[in-house]
Amino acid sequence: MxxxxxxxxxxxxxxxxxxxxxxxxxxxxxxxxxxxxxxxxxxxxxxxxxxxxxxxxxxxxxxxxxxxxxxxxxxxxxxxxxxxxxxxxxxxxxxxxxxxxxxxxxxxxxxxxxxxxxxxxxxxxxxxxxxxxxxxxxxTAADELLPTEYNSAGPRTGYRDVVLAVGLDVPGDAEIEFAFEAARLRGARLRVVHAWQTPVLGLGPGEIDLLDDPRRAEERRHLLTGALRLWRDKHPDVEVVATVTKDRPQTALIRAASGAGLLVVGHRVAQRPVGRRTGPVTHAAIHHVDCPVAVVPHD
The missing domain is CATH 3.40.50.620 (HUPs)
Structure with a gap:
């Protein structure tokens, strides 16, 4: 077919x-x-x-x-x-x-x-x-478009942002590709959001630098830049704004999706029993975000 x-x-x-x-x-x-x-x-x-x-x-x-x-x-x-x-x-x-x-x-x-x-x-x-x-x-179709200027009676022009939530522990190319293509088709800006939290670990001698949040954030920014490089090269016409924030991923994506035209999240299907459950980030997206949500499966 x-x-x-x-x-x-x-x-x-x-x-x-x-x-x-x-x-x-x-x-x-x-x-x-x-x-x-x-x-x-x-x-x-x-x-x-x-x-x-x-x-x-x-x-x-x-x-x-x-x-x-x-x-x-x-x-x-x-x-x-x-x-x-x-x-x-x-x-x-x-x-x-x-x-x-x-x-x-x-x-x-x-x-x-x-x-x-x-x-x-x-x-x-x-x-x-x-x-x-x-x-x-x-x-509605109008909800996909940017609002007009205050008190403007003219037609709406341009699409609202496409937002992509990226987890760097197991980044999935499928959702990144989907988000870039969605932004390209709309001529929309792509906002990429990665949220991280300081891990709760029992640290030993010499590992104190793991608690340095600024250095950890910089490391995450480098990882995100690397994960997006291939797709930016493939889609040079797509404007990309990438953000790394220290926050709960669920909270960060709900906030980032406010005012967006489309939110894209990944769903890891490998190692799940018959794929019967969604993870906490996907669950938060489909229950608490008010724009359309694309759930893209990956291994």
């Missing part, structure tokens, strides 16, 4: 928003958009035929609704619809194997409670071998 941007839709408001975001991303990448609805029928034996017919009708309606929504906002996107039967997480993962990325919706909550990410979305993120983008309900 040809490469595509894929959106999982189920008729909910958040999935329709995700389909719109996926359509815009498909246009940016010059790829078709696949709208996929998964339905898992569980009819009672006595009513199997009638219940299956109803479920199939609902599934087709959800696909048609998403298609109409996409056509209204992105009429130029190449569109493919797909109705799949089976367990939602397994079938979405299977369908996404041929996609460049999978886009799913998450429902925004008010205040400091973050975002409600459904069990299907969480299961897909934890197990996916392809990038997954979570989009909050209510996200």
């Amino acid at each position: 040809l490469a595509s941007v894929m959106a999982g839709v189920d008729g909910s408001v958040e999935s329709l928003t995700a389909a719109e975001w996926a359509a815009r991303e498909a246009l940016r990448r010059g790829l078709p958009l696949r709208l996929v609805h998964v339905w898992d029928r569980h009819p009672r034996p006595a009513e199997e035929e009638s219940e299956s017919a109803v479920q199939r009708h609902v599934a087709r309606s959800a696909l048609r609704q998403a298609q109409d929504r996409v056509r209204a906002v992105c009429p130029d996107v190449r569109l493919v619809n797909e109705l799949v039967e089976g367990p939602a997480i397994a079938e979405l993962l299977k369908a996404a194997e041929d996609a460049e990325l999978l886009v799913l919706g998450s429902r925004g909550l008010s205040g400091f409670t973050g975002f409600l990410v459904g069990s299907v979305a969480q299961g897909v993120v934890a197990r996916a071998t392809r990038p997954v983008v979570l989009v909050r309900a209510g996200e």
